[in-house]
Amino acid sequence: MKPMNLVQRWFGRGWLSMGYLFLYLPIIVLVVFSFNSSRQDMVWSGFTTQWYAALMNDSEIISGLGLSLRIAVMTACASVVLGTFAAFVLNRYQRFAGRTLFSGMVSAPLVMPEVIIGLSLLLMLVSVQKVFGFPERGMLTIWLGHTLLGMAYAAVVVQSRLQEMSKSLEEAAMDLGCKPHQVFFLVTLPNITQALGSAWLLTFTLSLDDVVLSAFLSGPGSSTMPIVIFSRARLGLDPRVNAVAALTILVVSIGVITSSLYMARAERLRQKQISAAFKADTE
């Protein structure tokens, strides 16, 4: 292609830099101002770590974090299992009664406003409770809502991997006499582990971050961390929230970097094994 001229190139660089600045500005601000000693103003007035100390004594946030983490782990596990099932169905079973309805239901939570999903789930839970006397609103009901959303995201991630994966490996296993479940666990699953890992992390962070569904589905005494943060953020600026933000950013960056390094290594190893297997085969 004809290379861009100098003006275009610099215009492009400028636009990209401004765009990235826009995307990263809030993150930088959160981290920097978590060390600011002023309570009210967003004006730099000296370095301090007092907000981190205040955070450690903030029982509301600490217990919210505990609950959020438990729900997030449960959500991620359930979403990956259900999402993998759904992705597998969408990708491999072209014909069955209700396929249109099924695929519509898998992807609908992705675009439906959360207020609507939250409201309808809550109304259903209230009806169920009227009949059976349970469940009480709390951890379990929040998990239900998060998993509905998480499953949709997991299905997208896993499905795109399934689409890339060549079916010849599965067909070969089948020809060699594997039963369907053996094909799945011995061939398909090892090939999509990476996608399962990303789906797990994605649904984990999704659950850890969700406000609206949690607010609808939580009961008294089951406030997740985002609910606590949201109610404080509505009132105004709170430097302890900046400290929470800086800590999450730290944890997330460590998580993303280690997991991507680990996944890259696993992928290299797998490629090496595959090529070794082919080599052994041809010799």
Place this chain on the structure above:
Amino acid sequence: MKRSLMHFLSLRWLTGRRLVIGLPFAWLTFAFLVPFLIVMRISFTESDGGNPFGTLMTMADGVITLKVKISNYLFIAQDDLYVLTYLSSIKFAAITTLLCLIVGYPFAYFMARSRPALRPMLMMMVMLPFWTSFLLRIYAWKGILANNGILNHALLTLGLIETPLHMMNTQFSLMIGMVYAYLPFMILPLYANLVKMDVRFLEAAADLGATPLQTFWRITVPLSKSGIIAGAMLVFIPAVGEYVIPELLGGPETLMIGHVLWDEFFTNNDWPMASSVTVVVILLILVPMAIFNKYKAEQGSRL
């Protein structure tokens, strides 16, 4: 009859394929379809007094009476507040979409035209903020845009303004937050589209004497139409129902439907009304979704 019951109890019908389809299907029916049917059902009950879970059908003296109340819907259609809220939600979602396109198109374009070795990193850098809490990133804008915030402070220090600008809790702060949150949803499909574009079309246009601007308008933009539509829908549809951003960054003039729905449900405790408002939002969203799906299907069949 007996045999089929035995067959059912033996669980032998639960073969692999049935289980694989059945498990997510049952889950989605329980967690997605049934709740919507319940909302539909409650939206047709009386707003005041009556039990929203009561029966819609009553039988008295052998006559079945159907008690379907459309009073909520009539109220929504007649009350200015609801009509104005729906209109302003659509307006803000449309402006968000347009601004995302204006900012995101050149961004995706230059990303797609950058050196191939650089592209995965540029892509990764668009995705990375997703891993940090959305709530906290929106909260950060409060600190930037507030009267005593960073932006005002910077402008005052530079001497560009004399008194702090009032930016928080206005349409401006709402739009900043919305564009910020939804920009990646515009960039990603556009980039995916632009990076695949056959550059021979562009070369041909240039060879035939088109100026770069003409090539852009008459070749690049039409070829990226499907990316534009995908991005616009990914931004517009969720933006209509957005709740958190208007709540944190919006103000009195930025009425949005999510807020009204929340209020109806939690403050007024009017479940039938909240359900009717919900049903109308779903109907509003279904139209752009249908357009999107139809377009995607057409694209799919052509490829």
